[in-house]
Amino acid sequence: MLLTILGGCGAWPGAGQACSGYLVEHDGFRLLVDPGYATVPRLLERITADQVDAVFISHGHPDHCADLNPLLRARALRDDPAVPLPVYSLPSALDAVLALDRPGMLTDAYVLHEFNAGDRLAIGPFRAQTRLLPHSVPNAGIRLTAGERVLTYTGDTGPSSDVVDLARGADLLLAEATFVDRVPQDSRRHLSSARQAGRQAKEADARHLLLTHLQPGTDATAARAAAGAEYDGEIGIATSGLTIDLS
């Protein structure tokens, strides 16, 4: 299983950066997880739009799904449109982004597979276990398994034992860490710190931890140190262009 980070900014893309976007490949199948703001230009530096085989979206906040629109446009607005793209999301999560263009314009460009959090999915060679994790809108964390490797991605979430369950023994925990250490009071139930991500990686006995969704301007070294105070494994920061081979 190969993971390529297209972007890892939380909330908005910093200069030259992109928001959440993760390309996960196995056996030639390309799954795009969370096409957040500005991820499509990074994607198109690597592959063509029609080479994406499926999309999984954790929740409907635009920093996780806005670039579904340019991806669908790039597949549809050509002489030989690509095959309809399977898109997996929670019910109604994509209503806003799918309504950006005039009705019908992109209808043939995708097939929407709405699932309920807790469902198990089969997406190409990936087996996916989903879990509702606490956020300000419904958010599905995902545990992806392929070729005996496991990647767990939180989407956006407050601290939860469900994160630990989903990441149990994972080869990599890709964890939202909007803040370094202190989470503002009004966000405590819905977002996490790098320190909390480290604590949960330890509890889950995950092999590696990759911190993502750092708010632009966050000190990455401080985030890594905060997570490292709780977790002894290898810790990285999700930045555009980073590739991790889990095999």
Ligand SMILES: [Zn+2]
């Ligand atoms: Zn969010």
